[in-house]
Amino acid sequence: METTYFDGLAYLIGIAAVVLLFWAAVYIFREYERGVMFTLGRFTRVCGPGFVIVIPIVQQVVRTDLRTFVEDVPTQDVISRDNVSVKVNAVIYFRIVDAERAIINVADYRSAVSQLAQTTLRSVLGKHELDEMLAERDKLNADIQEILDRQTDAWGIKVANVEIKHVDIDDSMIRAIAKQAEAERLRRARVINSEGEFQAAAKLVEAGKLLATQPNSMQLRYFNALNDISSERTSTVIFPLPVDLLPAGRKGKSS
Structure with missing residues (x-):
């Protein structure tokens, strides 16, 4: 009876050892995993994914993840x-x-x-x-x-x-950047105004040359200016008078 007991115990120990050995020898790698296998400390291969058998004690495997x-x-x-x-x-x-x-x-x-x-x-x-x-x-x-x-x-x-x-x-630097941006916007505004003045002056020169070809055209401009002034409610009316119509202007012209 005692011999049968020890035989059964040895049988159970053998089964447990086989199960533990199988558990230690089997590796399952997912699709995004790889195993770096070493045999007696030396690199052997990269294994996986899937079912991989590893010899216990002799071989070791280090898992790696290939995901980002x-x-x-x-x-x-x-x-x-x-x-x-x-x-x-x-x-x-x-x-x-x-x-x-x-x-x-x-x-x-x-x-x-x-x-x-x-x-x-x-x-x-x-x-x-x-x-x-x-x-x-x-x-x-x-x-x-x-x-x-x-x-x-x-x-x-x-x-x-x-x-x-x-x-x-830093907050101090933010304020400095804001001042710099404001100065840059002012600079651009002045440049734009200057460019506008330059273009307007060029157009006035062209208009003066064109009006000089026809002296009567200045009278039309005078009447146009009077029409614009009369449309405004003001007590003061400024009437543009050509210098040639003044006596001094005539005398200077004749002399």
Whole structure:
């Protein structure tokens, strides 16, 4: 009876060992997952998706995710090329394109990409003026994305996109920018007024030359002016009188 008991116990232990061995040897990878397999510490292959058998103790598998990661770049203090201090934060989109390099060449690829994005953001924005940060954000995004993509290529990572979210400026600088914008609008208004005066003067010169060809046309202009004055309710009437009609004008002309 005692022998039968031990035989049954050994049988149960054997079944449990087989189940545990099977559980440790079987890996199932989803469509967006890959496994980097090592045999006795050496890289063997990239496996998955689907059903994969791994020899326990001899082989180990590290899972990787091929989906796009979204990494929020913390707010960075940046000094622009025109010595303006701003706070900038961004978001970066990247994914693994080579699972072997992402596991073997870098210890923690997510932390490495985040740190690299922070330093690159400060370096690139520091080469531009504040106006460029505010007006040419798409160009800056493309420049940062290109630099990150080139540097992370050795890690088997593809940086798909970089977006600068906020550019925060001090209140004193906001007031200075508002004054600058107001001065720029005044400058444009004065330039437009000057151009209008110049064009009006040119047209008056052309009109004077045209009226000089026909002396009687000036009389018509006088009557036109009187008609405009009479339509207004005013007690003072200014009548334009040609200088030639005055006696002194005639005497000076005759002499």
